[in-house]
Amino acid sequence: MMWGRVRPPTVRLSQLDRVRLRRVAVRYAGHGWDVTPGACLARHRFVCGRAGCPTTGCHPALEQWEQTATADPARVATWWRIRPHAILLATGRAFDVLEVPAYLGRYALEQARPRLYGAVSGQLRGPVAITPGGRWMFLVRSGEPLRPELDNSLYVVRHGPGSWIPAPPTRLPEGTVRWAVSPEESRWRLADPYCVQELLIEALEVVTPSLPAPLFPAHLPVPRRGF
Template identity: 35%
Template sequence: MNNPTIGIDSVSWRDAFRIELRAEAIGLATRGWPVVPGTAPAGDGVSGPVPVHDDWQERAVADSGDVIEWWGGEVYSVLVATGSYVDAVEVDAELGHRAATLLRETGRPAPILAMPNGKWVFLTESGGELAGELATRPGVVRHGMGSWVPLPPTPFAHGVVHWRVKPEVWEWKLPRAGALHGVLARALATLPDNRDSEFHVHAA
């Protein structure tokens, strides 16, 4: 015999989570962040959410009325479209941890996301290109025009996206892309594999 409370609890959880996602999306939109709805995880093979609508780039406008409608009845992920207001740099955990340490030492932390797949994502103002050493490092991805990143509390198959450093820590100001890229480059230079490479080059 089926237990009716299981279905009720599932529906209640879904509604609560949808409301939380919608509240986050509305809060971001009111601050000018171009959020769009993304897919929810469908199984173990899902690597991450993608925009629900084909015309998501046209929909990426900061209008809380649209956001309320989009998140009105579905459990959509929260994505921010990059390239117009916010950009992002996605890195591996080793580089992310070192860069976060350097940022703390400056007293001017950037908003940082932690992904369930182990990636760290640093948010910046739009603009700028990655320096060569960063652009060629495996696993480093710059998200600019035509891309997006998931924001908390977006669900993955094995967890949710969460903040390591929340935007309000810096009063919702985004760091300049060039400055953040410089911190990432300095962090990269301190990693053991890069120090070893530099030693061998100088020794030769």
């Protein structure tokens, strides 16, 4: 028997998916989060429609996405008028994102929940998204660089200016991006980045499984190329 990579299931997005994606994208924009349309998922790859684009993973549909990303709900609605674009949120504006593997994210969230009723409740309360590939994304207030303990880790990525993340309910070939802590649950507040980083540093010290190194350095705030 020959062993090979298991092909992800074929995904077809419907008209209902497009309407739902548009509604959610408009809601993000209405809360001041800059949105840009992502390439559309077609079977096992993302298609943006740009001639010669070699990227098959999740990526922006617009070449000048940094200039066109907006929190204008009316403008955002027009992007989803015809096609079921992925929802991408520009980082380094309303918020930064700390992206970590599941073992760090799960530990940090489990430790944060009991502390939400203490003196640091407002500092730890913030949205947390999870990709189907197991990457946890903590939305935090922007501008705080990674602390050295995290900057030296190959498993932690800070998304600041010039980067983006896929937002729920965007579908990837492996499944749907979802909220572990939704914006509504956190009342659209953002967590304090220093406090979240403290929890992640604690997680690094407590839980240290053997993981393959990611393909990019942890400190580069560069545009995403997919998951």
